[in-house]
Amino acid sequence: MTQQASTTTREHLKPPVTHVGVLGWIRKNLFNSWFNSLLTVLVLYGLLVTIPPLFKWAFVDSLWYSSPQACREIDGACWSIIPKNARFIFFGFYPEDQQWRPLTAMILLFALVFYTQNRRSWNRALFPIWTFGLVVMGWLMHGGLGLPVVETAKWSGLPLTLTLSLFGMVGAYPLGVLLALGRRSKLPVIHSMSVIYIELIRGVPLISLLFMSSIMFPLFLPEGVTIDKVLRAQVAIILFTAAYIAEVVRGGLQAIPKGQYEAADSLGLNYPQAMRLIVLPQALKIVIPPSVGILISAFKDTSLVVIIALYDVLKTTKVTLSNPLWMGFSSEAYLALALLYFIFCYAMSRYSRKLEKALHTGH
Amino acid sequence: MGKAAAPDAESTPSAIPLWRDPKKRAIVFQIVVLLLVLGTAYVLFSNTQANLSRQSIATGFGFLQTESGFEIGESVIPYSSADTYGRALLAGALNTIKVSFIGIVLMTILGVFVGIARLSRNWLVSRMAAVFIEVMQNIPVLLQLFFWYAIFYEAFPSPRQALNPLPGLFLCNRGLIMAVPADNAAHQPMFIALIAALALWWVIRRWAKGRQERTGRSFPVVRTGLGLCLLLPALVWLAYGAPTALDIPELQGFNFHGGITVSPEFSALLLGLVLYTSAFVAEIVRAGIQAVSRGQIEAAMSIGLRPGQVLHLVVMPQALRVIVPPLTSQMLNLTKNSSLAIAIGFADFVSVANTTINQTGQAIEGVALIMAVYLCFSLSTSVFMNWYNKKTALVER
Numbered sequence: 001m002t003q004q005a006s007t008t009t010r011e012h013l014k015p016p017v018t019h020v021g022v023l024g025w026i027r028k029n030l031f032n033s034w035f036n037s038l039l040t041v042l043v044l045y046g047l048l049v050t051i052p053p054l055f056k057w058a059f060v061d062s063l064w065y066s067s068p069q070a071c072r073e074i075d076g077a078c079w080s081i082i083p084k085n086a087r088f089i090f091f092g093f094y095p096e097d098q099q100w101r102p103l104t105a106m107i108l109l110f111a112l113v114f115y116t117q118n119r120r121s122w123n124r125a126l127f128p129i130w131t132f133g134l135v136v137m138g139w140l141m142h143g144g145l146g147l148p149v150v151e152t153a154k155w156s157g158l159p160l161t162l163t164l165s166l167f168g169m170v171g172a173y174p175l176g177v178l179l180a181l182g183r184r185s186k187l188p189v190i191h192s193m194s195v196i197y198i199e200l201i202r203g204v205p206l207i208s209l210l211f212m213s214s215i216m217f218p219l220f221l222p223e224g225v226t227i228d229k230v231l232r233a234q235v236a237i238i239l240f241t242a243a244y245i246a247e248v249v250r251g252g253l254q255a256i257p258k259g260q261y262e263a264a265d266s267l268g269l270n271y272p273q274a275m276r277l278i279v280l281p282q283a284l285k286i287v288i289p290p291s292v293g294i295l296i297s298a299f300k301d302t303s304l305v306v307i308i309a310l311y312d313v314l315k316t317t318k319v320t321l322s323n324p325l326w327m328g329f330s331s332e333a334y335l336a337l338a339l340l341y342f343i344f345c346y347a348m349s350r351y352s353r354k355l356e357k358a359l360h361t362g363h
Numbered sequence: 364m365g366k367a368a369a370p371d372a373e374s375t376p377s378a379i380p381l382w383r384d385p386k387k388r389a390i391v392f393q394i395v396v397l398l399l400v401l402g403t404a405y406v407l408f409s410n411t412q413a414n415l416s417r418q419s420i421a422t423g424f425g426f427l428q429t430e431s432g433f434e435i436g437e438s439v440i441p442y443s444s445a446d447t448y449g450r451a452l453l454a455g456a457l458n459t460i461k462v463s464f465i466g467i468v469l470m471t472i473l474g475v476f477v478g479i480a481r482l483s484r485n486w487l488v489s490r491m492a493a494v495f496i497e498v499m500q501n502i503p504v505l506l507q508l509f510f511w512y513a514i515f516y517e518a519f520p521s522p523r524q525a526l527n528p529l530p531g532l533f534l535c536n537r538g539l540i541m542a543v544p545a546d547n548a549a550h551q552p553m554f555i556a557l558i559a560a561l562a563l564w565w566v567i568r569r570w571a572k573g574r575q576e577r578t579g580r581s582f583p584v585v586r587t588g589l590g591l592c593l594l595l596p597a598l599v600w601l602a603y604g605a606p607t608a609l610d611i612p613e614l615q616g617f618n619f620h621g622g623i624t625v626s627p628e629f630s631a632l633l634l635g636l637v638l639y640t641s642a643f644v645a646e647i648v649r650a651g652i653q654a655v656s657r658g659q660i661e662a663a664m665s666i667g668l669r670p671g672q673v674l675h676l677v678v679m680p681q682a683l684r685v686i687v688p689p690l691t692s693q694m695l696n697l698t699k700n701s702s703l704a705i706a707i708g709f710a711d712f713v714s715v716a717n718t719t720i721n722q723t724g725q726a727i728e729g730v731a732l733i734m735a736v737y738l739c740f741s742l743s744t745s746v747f748m749n750w751y752n753k754k755t756a757l758v759e760r
Contacts, residue, residue: 029486036485043487189393193400200734203741205699207713208733215726219414220407300503307706314506330513338502338510345501 068325081329082336085320092156092311098148102159105140108133109162117351119358134170152230156311158340160230164237164312165299171238172298173291176245177284181275183246184253194246201243206304209236214308233305241298248290252283288359292352296345303341313337411727418724426723427452433718435710437626448719455715456736462632462711463698463740469637470697471690474644481649492645499642505703508635512707515627522618531611537618539625545610549603556595563595564588581672628709632701640697644690651686652678684755688748695744699737712736 018027031037061076064083071078082089091099112133115121141159143149155163182194201209213236214229221227256279264274306315317333320326326333381387415422427449434444438454439461480492499507516536520526525535531542544550564587571582600606612622655678663677704711713733720729 029484032484036483036488039483039485039488043491187389187393189397193396199741200738203738204734205702205713205737207702207705208730208737211713211717211720211726211733212730215720216730219411219726221414222410223413223417296501300501303503303505304703306505307703314503314509318509328517330517331510334506334510334513338506341503341506342498342501346497349497349501 068329071329077332078329079332079336081320081326081333085326088157089313089316089320090157091159092316093154094156094159095148095150095154098143098150101140101143101147101150102155102157105137106159106162108137108140109166134166152228155230157316158313160305160310161299161302161312161314164230164234164302164305165295167234168237168241168298168302169295171234172241172245175238175242177249177280179242179246180249180253183250198243198246201240202247206237206240206301207307209240210304210308212236229308230310233308233310237298237302240301241294244294244297245291248287248294249283251290252285252287253279255286256283285359289352289356292348292355296348296352299344299348300341313340420724422725422728424728426719426725426728431719431722433722435715436628436708437710448723451715452712452719452732455710455712458710459698459701459704459712459736462629462636462701462704462709466633466636466640466697466701467694469633470641470644470693473637473641474693475648477641477645478648478652481645482652496642496645499638500646502639504635504639504700505706507639508631508703508707511631511634512627515631519627522614525614525619531609531622533612533619536627537624538627539630540612540619540622541625542609542611542622544606545608547603547606547608549600549606552599552603553596556599557592560588560591560595563591581676626709628704628707631707632704632709636697636700640693640700643693643696647686647689647693648682651682654685655681687751687755691744691748691751695741698740702733702737 015024017023030040056076058077061074062079063071063074063076064079066078066080068078068080068084071080087096087099091102094102112130116126116130139145139147141150141155141163142152179194179198182190183198185191185194210233213232217232218226260278260282261274264278269277302312303314305312306318309315311319314337317337321330321333381391428447430445431448431451432444433451435442435451435454435458437458439457440450440454442450442454477492477495480488481496483489483492515538519534519536522533522535522537525533525540527533533540564584567582567587568584571584575581610621612619612624659677659681660673663673668676701711702713705714705717708714716729716733720726723729
C-alpha cells in the first residue's frame with residue numbers, strides 16, 4: 001500500500017528538461033565539459049566556414065548535363081563531364097554496339113552478389129551457381145558461341161576493374177589456402193618454400209609485380225609464345241593477393257584447437273581428408289570477415305594497373321580528362337570516381353562488419 | 364591372405380611399402396615438389412637466356428657505371444644527367460626514404476590525433492573522425508594522389524598570382540614556396556645542441572625510470588625533455604648573436620627565387636599517402652586504447668593516480684603493445700605505397716628504375732633492384748618487430 005503510493009508520487013516527478021530529449025542529448029554529447037563545449041563550438045565554426053561554399057560549388061552553381069563550353073562560364077562544379085562521357089568512362093574501348101554485353105555481365109554479377117550476401121543462401125548450391133555465373137560472365141565479355149569475339153585488349157573501364165578484382169580473388173583464394181597449409185606444414189621443403197613466397201610477395205609493392213608482368217614476363221616465354229597484357233596483369237594480381245590471403249587463412253588455421261586435428265587423426269583420416277572435412281571448413285568460416293577486407297584492398301589495388309597502361313575505370317577517366325574539350329575538370333571527375341569506389345568499398349566493409357558480428361558465436 | 368601378411372609386416376618394418384610409410388612418402392613428395400619448382404625455374408631461365416641473346420640485351424649490373432643521360436626533377440644529393448645510373452638510382456632511393464620518413468612522422472601524428480578524436484565523448488568530434496576514417500579508407504590511394512595533384516595543377520594559380528596565406532609562404536601551381544632562415548654559422552652548432560638535448564632526454568628517461576621503480580616517485584620526463592630540446596638550441600642561437608635574417612622567396616620573371624620550394628609532386632604524394640594511411644592508423648590507435656580493460660583504468664584511479672598518470676603509466680604501456688605491431692606494418696605500407704609516385708611524376712626509386720629499364724632494356728635487373736630495395740625495408744622492419752616483441756614479452760607476466 002505504501003509502496004504503491006510512493007511509485008505514484010515518483011511518476012509525477014519528471015526529470016529536468018535539460019536532461020532528456022533533444023536538449024538532454026545535446027548537453028550530454030556536445031557540452032558535457034568546458035573542453036568539449038569549446039571543441040563543439042570550434043568544429044561547428046569550421047563546418048560553417050567550409051560547408052556552405054562547397055555546397056554552393058557542388059550543387060547551386062553546378063551544371064549536370066551541359067556542353068563543356070557552358071561549363072567554362074560558371075564558377076561551380078561541372079559534373080557534366082561524367083554523364084557526357086559515361087560510355088567511354090564505364091566501357092572504354094569495348095565496341096559500342098556490343099556494350100550491352102559487359103553491362104549484362106555486371107548486372108549478373110551484382111545479382112549474384114546480392115543473392116550471396118544473404119546468409120540463408122549459403123549452401124551447396126552456391127558453388128555451382130557462382131561457377132555457372134562466372135562462365136556466363138566470361139562468355140558475355142569475351143564472346144564466341146554466336147557472339148562476336150572481343151579481344152581482352154579492348155576490355156576497359158568498370159568491367160575491367162571488376163574482372164581484375166573478382167578473378168583476382170577467385171584465383172587467389174585456392175592458392176592462398178594452399179600456401180597457408182604449406183606454411184603450417186611439418187615438411188621442411190614445403191614449409192620454407194611457402195614462407196619465402198609469402199614474405200617475398202608481402203615485402204614488395206604490387207607495382208613491382210605489375211612491372212614484372214608487363215616488362216619482365218615476356219622474356220620468360222619461349223620465342224613466339226605471347227600472353228596478352230590483361231591476363232598477365234591478372235596473374236600478377238592473383239600472385240600478390242594470394243600471399244595476403246595465405247596470412248589470413250593461417251590465422252584461421254591457428255585458431256582451430258589442437259584437439260580438432262588430433263580428433264581427425266584418431267578417426268583415421270589422412271591429411272587431405274582431415275583438412276577438407278574437419279579443419280578447413282572451420283578455419284575458413286572464421287576468416288570470412290578478414291577475407292572481405294582483402295577483397296576490398298584487391299578492389300582498390302586494381303587501380304594500379306593504370307601505371308602499366310591498362311584501361312581500367314581510373315585510366316578511362318584520365319583519358320577523358322586529357323581530351324582538350326574536357327581538360328581542367330579533374331576535381332569533378334575524380335570526386336565522382338571516388339564516390340563510385342567509396343560506394344563499393346563502404347558497402348563491402350559494412351557487410352564484413354555485419355558478418356563479423358553474426359559469425360561471432362563466442363568461444 | 365591379407366590376414367596372413369599383416370604380422371609379417373609388423374615384425375619387419377622394411378616390409379612396409381613405400382606409399383604406406385608417412386616418413387618416406389613425405390620425403391618423396393618433397394623431392395617431387397622441389398624437382399618441379401627447379402624444373403620450372405630452369406625452363407624459364409633457359410627461355411630468358413635465349414630471348415636475351417636473340418634481342419641482344421646485355422646482362423649484369425654493368426649499366427650502373429654508365430652515364431644515365433636523364434634528369435631527375437628533385438634530388439637530395441647533387442645529380443645531373445652526366446652522372447651514372449647508379450647515382451640516379453641512389454638519388455631515387457633517397458627520395459623514397461625522404462617521402463617515407465616525413466610521411467611516417469606525419470601519419471603517426473595525424474593517426475593518433477584522429478584515433479583519439481574517434482573516442483572523444485564529444486559526439487560531433489567523434490562523428491567527424493569516423494567520416495574522415497571511412498572516406499579515406501574506402502578510396503584507392505592512387506585516385507587520391509591524382510586528385511591532390513590535379514588540385515595543385517588546376518585549382519592553384521600561376522606564380523604571378525600566387526596565394527599568400529602567411530607572410531613568406533606562397534602557394535601556386537609550382538608548389539609550396541616558403542621562407543627559410545638564411546644560411547648562418549649558428550645552424551650547425553644548433554643542430555648539435557638539439558642532438559645533445561635528445562641524448563640528455565634519453566639519459567634522464569632511464570634515470571627517472573630507475574628511480575620510479577626504486578622509490579615510486581615520478582619525474583616529468585616528457586616536459587623536461589621537450590624543454591631541453593627547445594632550450595639548448597635557443598641558447599646556442601643567442602650565443603651566436605641571435606641571427607634573424609630570412610631567405611624570403613621573391614617573384615622574378617615567371618618563377619620564385621630563394622626560400623625553399625616543395626614541388627607539387629612531392630606535396631601531392633605526401634598529402635595522399637599521409638591522409639590515406641593515417642585513417643588506418645586511427646583505427647589501430649582506437650582499437651589499442653579500447654583493448655585496455657576498463658578495470659585497469661578504474662584500478663589506477665582508485666590507487667590515487669592523476670588522469671595524466673593513468674594515461675602515461677597504465678593505459679599507454681598496455682595500449683602500445685597492441686598498437687605497435689600493426690602500426691609498423693602501416694609504416695611499411697606507406698613506404699610501399701610511395702612507389703605510386705611514378706604515376707604523378709615524382710622521382711622515387713621505382714620511377715628512376717623504370718626510366719633505367721626503358722633506356723637500357725635490362726628489365727630483369729631493374730625489377731630485381733626494385734624488389735631488393737623494398738625487401739630491405741621490409742626485412743629491417745621485421746627485425747625491429749622481433750626486437751620489440753621480445754622487449755614487450757619480458758614485461759609480460
